[in-house]
Amino acid sequence: MEIARDVTSAREAGLIACRRCTRVWPAGTEHCGRCGHAISSRDDMALQKVWAWWVVGIACYVPANVLPMLHTRTLVMVEENTIIGGAVELAHHGNWGVAIVILVASVLIPMGKFAVIAGLAIGVRHGTALSQIRRQQLYEVVEYIGRWSMIDVFVVALLSSLVQLGALAAIAPGPASLYFALSVICTMLSAQSFDSRLIWDPGTVVDREARRKELLEARAK
């Protein structure tokens, strides 16, 4: 579907949409007449919220990768694996597929989310080379995929509850699982806090050539 380049935003049309029930109201309306949600044309605090959650999420992501994710105790050995360590070990044993799945789900996607959210937030404030439509698509992908990041935690919880074979073997979640879950939650909240309408505000798309010229001119002065 081809989206027209010049899109008139609701704000430009003097309208304001409810973010809960998507009903459009005239500008200046305080509360949604349908669902009663407080509505405003732009959330002034959105970027702050994004950054705040983002910081917490990335802070939690560090111990989630450093600390052991799984605590595996068998008859003869006790093993504690971090996420990456486990994937590397799997790869060592030849399980490349599983290792890649783990790496993608636990490393690539969270990292991508952090990057996308940070990029979106920066692009809103300082402009970006990406078109508004691309950014909107990115945002939708991030929001959609965010919930799947919890699959790691889900697997850990499932293993912990299933593999309790007494003295033979037992699997317990490591401390990293908690941090990982917190990190995912914070990332989701961060993505959700982002007001995607800001993408469409003028001035957020930067023409790189013009920008570079500007900079050069300023230097020449």
Added chain:
Amino acid sequence: MSDMPPNVPVEPVRRSLIERISIVWVIPALALIIALGVAWQSYQSRGPVIEIAFDNASGVVANETELRYRDVAVGLVERVTFTESLDKVLVRVRLDQNVSDYVDEEAQFWVVRPKISTEGIEGLDTVLTGVFIEGLWDTVPGTQIGRFDGLSEAPLSRDGREGLRIRLRATSDTGLTENAPIVYRGIEVGRIGRAEVSDDGSTVEAEAMIFEPHDRLVSDATRFWDTSGFSFSLGPNGAEINFSSIASLISGGITFSTIVSGGRPVEEGAVFSVYYDEGSARASVFAAESGETLTLSVVFEDNVAGLAVDSPVDLGGVRVGRVTSVNGLVDEERYGDRKVRLAATIAIQPGRLGLADEDLEPGAALAFLDRLVQDGLRARLVTASILTGGLKVQLIDVPEAEQASIDVDSGPNPELPTTESDIADVTATAEGVFERINSLPIEELMTSAIGTLDNISRFIGNDDLRQMPGDIRGLVGDARGLIGSDAAQALPEELSAAATELRLLVQRLNEGEAATRLLDAVDAVSEAGQAASGALEGVPALVERLEAVAAKAEALPLEDLVSEVSAVAASANALIGSEAAQALPATANAALNDLSESAGRALDRLDAVLNDVRERELVAAAEQALSAIGDTAGSVTDAVAGVPALVERLEAVATKAEALPLEDLVAEVTAVAANANAVLDSEAARNLPGAVISALDELRASANDTLAELSAVLTQVREEELAAAASEALNSIGRAAEDVSASVEGVPALVERIDAVAAKAQEVPLDELAADLSALLESADALIGTDAARKLPADLSAALDSLRQVLDDLREGGVIENANRTFASARNAADSIATAADSLPSLVRRAQSVLMQAAETLRGYDANRGVGRDAAQALREVERAAAAVSSLARALERNPNSLLFGR
């Protein structure tokens, strides 16, 4: 879309800081605060870092290897580096805060690795988890230092157990195995640490630890010895095998014991010797093993095998040293021959002699031994073990030994004088024993034993012996029947009656002397006859009674009796008809002829004697005596007056006799006769006449001799002045007759007494008497019916044989001389008779009183009093005796063997 809404003016408004900052920032702030708090807290709780220098840190990995205290992780290795000079591994360990105060300079660290030894497997968990560092420190906080030297081995008290640390020193090959247990009465109470060679290289030393609370068992009187492995020795002391447990067999081990009481507690680090075995450990208590030894030489005359190096040297029962060398010695100059002698060198430990500490040096010990030698101490070879034939040197006191002393100047060592050896040659002794056993007459002994046993079995199997208990029982039964019979119980009465009769008889005999002159007494007797005729008036009645008795007797089964008696007579006839019996009259005739001849000669002599007597003035005296007798007859007449009453009494007695159960008696008599018949029929009885004949022959010969002697005696009597004595005696008799007449006056009273006696006799239970008699006859029957009675004739003939032999002996013996002496005694007896006649009146009086007593006795006879009671008691005693004999017989019957075996 024409009416576009007006453009909303976007006017940035300057707002306050709070309005411009979202509340969401609280979350990162909170996270930051939490993170900072946690970081700070972990930093706060983080303990100090210590450095431990190990020789070898194999398996120690940074950030993985833990430091553990009592198997609990209290720290983590942070880094593994080297010391400055690269000679040790430096391990940096982050301690936990809560234990860091206790890790002071006393702390010990070592690396725990898996280890498999004879003591078991240790540190198995480190196989999986990797090694860890174990730390050990006390429970008192101390000064903290940052640098420690790690131990290469686990210390002894690895579990933190307290105890006594000592050092063990072992000589030679006694094993001090590292980590071996110290066992006390089978319980592990300590452990040996790493053994190392001592500085001078002569001993092995190891640290050891006796754990609490067993450390109080160790005092300075404690001795340690080796229990590891097992030992088998075949030496002078015999064969010995010794091992304590399989565990110690593999791993080795030592044990200890406090040999004597009163030891003092030891200090930490005290040094103890480990002995080879328990014996040497115990022996060491009283001996200073370490003392210098006194070396002596001993030269033995006997050059025999068995003495070896290390053979013991004993003084009495104490081992005081050992043989250090054995050599031959030839010293012609000294001994005068070229004989090879046995020269042994012995090492004596002065401490073993029990000398005081100051005398332990060899010089003092030599002086002490020298004094002993002067008192007789000598060395000799003795057998230490008869099994191995090993010898040992024994120092023994020889009494009365030649004066000697220790030869200090001889050879390399002072020489101890010797004495004869005492070597038991066990083979020679055993051979001698076997030879003696071999020469024993075993065959003869066995033959004799077999013969003896055969005889015994024949003896036991003899039918006679088997019948013996039965015979004895029958005999005892018969005796019991006899004793238990009423007849025996009636014995006292019969005895008293017999006594009365005896006294009457004596009296009558006294009267009989007067009968030699009956003519003179006839007058008196006629008077008595008249009185008697009066008395006989009662006789017809008596005759009637007797007729009744006779009638009764007629009714008796006399035919049987007669047949039996006729059988007896037949037997007797047969007996008499036998040649011997027919020869008997001839023999008896001859004997009588001889006797008559001898008697004739004796009578001639007697006649001559009487003539002599008559010639002398005996007649006067006799006349006097006879007059006195006449008086006496008068008195008798009076006495007879009481006879009719007596007859009545007798009549009553006869009546009673009539009532007696004579039938039974006759039956018994018949049975007796039958038995007697059987007895007479026996061969022995037939042999009897022969025996009697021979006995009569003997008797005749003896009688001939005796009568000849008698005639000689009478001749002698006549020659001597006997007549005078006889006249005196007759005078005495006359006086006696007077006395008798005086005494006869009391006869009526006597008759009354007799009457009373008859009355009593009438009252006497004749029925019982008859029953008793019948029982007696039964007994007699049974007695005669026994085999023994049947054998009686045989015995009798044997007895007659014996009698004949006796007569032979008598004839051969000095019978004649004895007869001479007898007749001399008879003369004296005649004198005595004269004197006795004097006392005759008193005798009559006594007889009277006796009769009165008898009457009293009969009147007062009561079985429950006096003689009756005594007799009854006596009979009961007899009965009990019979019962005892009966039980004996029963016991013998049940168990005849008891006669043989005495049980």
